[in-house]
Amino acid sequence: MTVMQHIWIVLGVLFVLLNIAAGLIWVERRMLAMWQDRLGPNRAGPLGILIVLADTLKLFFKEDWIPPFADKWVFITAPAIVVASVLLSFAVVPFTPQIIVADLNIGLLFFLAMSSLGVYSIVLGGWASNNKYSLLGALRGASQMIAYEVFMGLSLMGVVMLTGSFKLTDIVEAQRDMWFVVKQPVALVVFFIAGIAETHRLPFDIPEAESELVAGYHSEYSGMKFGMFFIGEYLGITLISAMTATIFFGGWLGPFLPPWMWFFLKTFAFILFFILLRASLPRPRYDQLMEYGWKFLLPLVLLNLLVTGAVALWIRG
Amino acid sequence: MTVVSPIFQDLEKRFGVETFQLQITVDEILTLWLAKDRLKPVIQYLKNSIEQPYRMLYDLCGIDERDRAKKEILPTKDFTIVYHLFSFDRNNFIRLKVALEGSMPSMPSITSLFKNANWYEREVYDMFGIKFEGHPHLQRILMPLTWKGHPLRKEHPARATEMGPFKLFAELEDREQDALEFKPEEWGMERESEDADFMFLNIGPQHPGTHGVLRIVLQLDGEDIVDAVPEIGFHHRGAEKMGERQSWHTYIPYTDRVDYLGGVMNNLAYLLSVEKLAGIEVPDRVKVIRVMLCELFRINSHLVWFGTFAQDLGQLSPVFYMFTDREKVFDIIEAICGGRMHPNWFRIGGVAQDLPDGWDGLVRDFVNYFPRKLKEYSNMVLRNSIFKARTKGIGIYTLEEAIEWGVTGPGLRACGLEWDFRKKRPYSGYEMFDFDIPTAQNGDCFDRSIVRVEEMRQSLRIVEQCLNNMPAGSYKANHPLTTPPLKKHTMQDIETLITHFLNVSWGPVIPPGEAMSCIEATKGANSYYLTSDGNTSAYRVRIRTPSFPHMQMVPYISKGYTVSDLLSILGSVDYVLADIDR
Numbered sequence: 001m002t003v004m005q006h007i008w009i010v011l012g013v014l015f016v017l018l019n020i021a022a023g024l025i026w027v028e029r030r031m032l033a034m035w036q037d038r039l040g041p042n043r044a045g046p047l048g049i050l051i052v053l054a055d056t057l058k059l060f061f062k063e064d065w066i067p068p069f070a071d072k073w074v075f076i077t078a079p080a081i082v083v084a085s086v087l088l089s090f091a092v093v094p095f096t097p098q099i100i101v102a103d104l105n106i107g108l109l110f111f112l113a114m115s116s117l118g119v120y121s122i123v124l125g126g127w128a129s130n131n132k133y134s135l136l137g138a139l140r141g142a143s144q145m146i147a148y149e150v151f152m153g154l155s156l157m158g159v160v161m162l163t164g165s166f167k168l169t170d171i172v173e174a175q176r177d178m179w180f181v182v183k184q185p186v187a188l189v190v191f192f193i194a195g196i197a198e199t200h201r202l203p204f205d206i207p208e209a210e211s212e213l214v215a216g217y218h219s220e221y222s223g224m225k226f227g228m229f230f231i232g233e234y235l236g237i238t239l240i241s242a243m244t245a246t247i248f249f250g251g252w253l254g255p256f257l258p259p260w261m262w263f264f265l266k267t268f269a270f271i272l273f274f275i276l277l278r279a280s281l282p283r284p285r286y287d288q289l290m291e292y293g294w295k296f297l298l299p300l301v302l303l304n305l306l307v308t309g310a311v312a313l314w315i316r317g
Numbered sequence: 318m319t320v321v322s323p324i325f326q327d328l329e330k331r332f333g334v335e336t337f338q339l340q341i342t343v344d345e346i347l348t349l350w351l352a353k354d355r356l357k358p359v360i361q362y363l364k365n366s367i368e369q370p371y372r373m374l375y376d377l378c379g380i381d382e383r384d385r386a387k388k389e390i391l392p393t394k395d396f397t398i399v400y401h402l403f404s405f406d407r408n409n410f411i412r413l414k415v416a417l418e419g420s421m422p423s424m425p426s427i428t429s430l431f432k433n434a435n436w437y438e439r440e441v442y443d444m445f446g447i448k449f450e451g452h453p454h455l456q457r458i459l460m461p462l463t464w465k466g467h468p469l470r471k472e473h474p475a476r477a478t479e480m481g482p483f484k485l486f487a488e489l490e491d492r493e494q495d496a497l498e499f500k501p502e503e504w505g506m507e508r509e510s511e512d513a514d515f516m517f518l519n520i521g522p523q524h525p526g527t528h529g530v531l532r533i534v535l536q537l538d539g540e541d542i543v544d545a546v547p548e549i550g551f552h553h554r555g556a557e558k559m560g561e562r563q564s565w566h567t568y569i570p571y572t573d574r575v576d577y578l579g580g581v582m583n584n585l586a587y588l589l590s591v592e593k594l595a596g597i598e599v600p601d602r603v604k605v606i607r608v609m610l611c612e613l614f615r616i617n618s619h620l621v622w623f624g625t626f627a628q629d630l631g632q633l634s635p636v637f638y639m640f641t642d643r644e645k646v647f648d649i650i651e652a653i654c655g656g657r658m659h660p661n662w663f664r665i666g667g668v669a670q671d672l673p674d675g676w677d678g679l680v681r682d683f684v685n686y687f688p689r690k691l692k693e694y695s696n697m698v699l700r701n702s703i704f705k706a707r708t709k710g711i712g713i714y715t716l717e718e719a720i721e722w723g724v725t726g727p728g729l730r731a732c733g734l735e736w737d738f739r740k741k742r743p744y745s746g747y748e749m750f751d752f753d754i755p756t757a758q759n760g761d762c763f764d765r766s767i768v769r770v771e772e773m774r775q776s777l778r779i780v781e782q783c784l785n786n787m788p789a790g791s792y793k794a795n796h797p798l799t800t801p802p803l804k805k806h807t808m809q810d811i812e813t814l815i816t817h818f819l820n821v822s823w824g825p826v827i828p829p830g831e832a833m834s835c836i837e838a839t840k841g842a843n844s845y846y847l848t849s850d851g852n853t854s855a856y857r858v859r860i861r862t863p864s865f866p867h868m869q870m871v872p873y874i875s876k877g878y879t880v881s882d883l884l885s886i887l888g889s890v891d892y893v894l895a896d897i898d899r
Contacts, residue, residue, distance in 0.1 A: 036637040132518050136540065136880070202631055203703060211526040211629045212884050282703045283631025285881045286540065 021234040026052050028275050035279040064223030071128040078125030079228035085117040086235040093242050094169050096252045096259040107168040112153050119145040126217035137216025140286050141207030147293045152194035154301045155187040158308035172251035181248040186304040188248045195240035203281040241270030322347050343593050344832040348412040350392050369406035372720050376401040376861040377437035379445040384471045386850040392416045408741055423448040433723040436869045444469035459550035462496045475562045499534045506536055513538050522551050526884045529894030540879045545872040552898035560858025564824030566800040573659035576896040578618035579839045582611045584663035589834035590845040594827050595798040597666045602790040604746030606668055609783035612776040617646045618839035619773050626888035627698045630707050635698055649679045666799030671792040684781045695770050708762035712874045712886035723866035726841025727768045732760035738837040750779050762889035798825040823853045840864050860899050864892035
């Protein structure tokens with residue numbers, strides 16, 4: 001591939017992703033409304049799709065207020081980190097065999113490393129806001145994300161064992177005969193739960209638990225800085241959905257339709273599942289979440305690893 | 318009361334005949350005047366020593382007697398403090414009154430005897446300026462700390478127009494701001510322990526989890542609640558003071574807004590008192606119509622609670638389903654009353670209008686539709702394991718604690734006491750209906766929830782019985798004091814015309830006396846304790862609301878839990894701010 005082609009792929013991916021993240025505003029609100037027996041945004045444009053435009057414009061033109069008591073530079077940096085780290089993760093996601101920004105041979109590790117960085121934005125944002133609610137949210141967020149980081153990484157190791165590679169294209173290719181969801185169902189469940197916790201979406205939206213902490217770590221944010229957290233969250237959902245599709249559901253693989261279409265459909269299904277979860281589940285308490293993680297998920301994922309390893313060795317003879 | 322009650326004999330035997338002065342009241346509650354130094358021993362005796370004790374301080378209020386007409390019958394010229402005690406074993410109230418002399422009198426505190434006396438005494442202090450000696454923290458509770466004067470004293474103006482224009486100049490604003498600052502030392506709180514600095518977190522007055530303007534200051538160690546101080550009064554609108562200025566009839570709309578989710582149920586509590594005073598017996602049709610609407614409002618109120626409670630715990634969808642069904646109830650209420658949340662539809666001696674044609678169809682549709690939905694909702698919320706994890710074992714209180722703190726309603730029944738004023742002290746014809754009192758045993762957030770959900774089913778049963786057995790007859794009692802007054806004979810003779818004219822323009826004159834009602838409202842026991850001195854408006858309106866003692870208990874039951882649990886507790890207590898602050 002030429003340099004120009006690379007640049008076009010990068011720009012194309014960036015463009016599509018940001019649009020998807022913005023479009024999710026509409027998708028989520030319409031889907032939630034459907035599940036909650038109400039209409040949702042239906043005024044601006046056909047089916048209310050222009051709400052995306054209206055929301056974006058609103059965010060751009062809102063007063064971008066930095067509280068005088070905040071730690072100014074950290075306060076500004078924090079929202080940038082979340083978007084940057086998620087977007088960087090997308091660099092290793094194989095959308096199709098051709099469309100991939102960087103097919104690193106440590107792709108999976110890179111993804112895990114980048115999603116770990118996301119926790120900085122929460123901690124720094126909450127800390128720099130100098131607000132008690134933000135601080136509580138940041139502390140909750142830090143411990144939640146660090147804990148679930150562990151299970152997320154461990155849950156993927158089974159897949160790595162079976163593939164023998166960290167490279168995401170290899171992982172997809174290894175699923176030609178059978179998706180990893182069949183071989184690694186436990187890993188899928190743990191990965192997805194950890195993914196929800198990573199993106200701090202309901203039921204794991206504990207860092208921003210609205211009824212408890214007002215808006216948690218981003219209570220003090222407004223304007224486009226808030227918008228960055230907002231977009232970051234949607235990008236996060238897209239990322240986890242894309243990774244789930246890639247690692248467990250054969251990525252772009254599938255008959256008849258073009259690869260990108262398969263990838264898109266699979267990813268979108270998981271995005272909808274994210275939204276459905278938000279519509280249906282209450283939020284556990286912070287310590288219950290931690291307990292669930294360390295006392296249930298960790299042993300489970302370790303067991304999964306053990307069994308996978310044993311079986312893999314046995315098959316190899 | 319012609320028969321001398323056994324408890325009165327018992328008291329006279331114990332404390333001597335001269336201690337008590339009996340007052341006869343139309344509500345047939347034993348009313349005894351006693352000197353202020355005898356109050357504590359008497360209450361101590363009633364609470365701890367006698368068989369079948371009076372274990373609940375039901376209400377405590379003051380009365381400014383200085384403007385009262387015909388006060389020569391009273392042992393006081395200045396102030397009265399009224400204590401209502403309740404005995405569950407006897408199913409009986411007792412009313413103790415203490416006469417106080419002087420313009421700023423004082424009174425021994427009974428906080429050492431009843432925990433819930435704390436807020437009640439603060440309220441009396443706030444409203445009348447009466448000091449309670451031995452109170453742990455006698456501070457204003459409903460009015461701002463900077464308020465001048467004590468609103469329920471007769472010399473305090475009732476309208477803002479009597480007080481001169483209000484100006485908020487910068488200095489005053491700073492002063493008001495400073496007064497809002499929470500000083501932990503005032504409440505005997507430490508700022509740090511041996512190994513931790515405490516965080517003081519303001520929940521409210523503007524906070525999504527408090528369901529109204531309520532401020533709770535939390536003393537936190539990490540996320541664990543060490544102590545909490547609720548600050549109420551942001552929703553105080555002087556409902557009791559307004560009762561002294563509105564006519565008996567025009568006060569009805571104000572009652573609607575006390576427990577604003579209870580709608581006409583508030584009217585009922587007020588009117589039962591007025592009707593007792595006036596000696597009005599309402600026809601059966603009125604009773605059944607009132608019961609039906611009250612139960613519809615109970616369903617409504619519980620639906621709001623159910624949805625918002627689930628939402629407090631992060632479940633976003635139920636609230637939409639429940640509000641949709643609440644609209645269906647509102648459609649019925651609107652068809653019957655014309656109004657929705659505050660229909661202001663009950664009248665002295667009856668209701669405003671007869672039921673409209675076709676009401677039965679609407680109600681029947683709902684009765685057929687709702688049980689299936691309710692089942693779906695309780696599956697959706699109550700059987701969810703995360704919901705259970707958030708509510709089971711959280712915010713527990715025992716039956717003794719509940720009674721000590723004055724808890725009534727679903728919160729009491731969740732501790733295992735099968736107590737419902739509709740069954741135990743039937744009013745408005747509840748004795749004619751067949752329904753159960755749901756109870757639960759553990760007294761935690763989850764049990765309070767299942768009690769309420771079951772109550773909706775029972776309310777529906779009552780509504781169905783109303784539907785099938787609606788008596789024929791008039792929607793209004795045949796009595797001269799009903800409002801609007803009867804017009805039957807007005808065109809025949811001048812005397813009736815004059816009476817009619819006066820009763821419309823001034824409103825009815827309710828005979829002197831005092832009476833208290835007690836109904837099982839949506840949140841617990843609601844009472845209007847009315848004093849009439851034979852005028853066109855009440856001399857004193859005391860509203861005993863259930864949310865007030867419930868909120869007072871919140872710090873006690875939330876200690877040791879986390880901030881998230883506080884939201885479960887607040888949700889499960891099911892309060893309405895207007896019901897607390899009045």
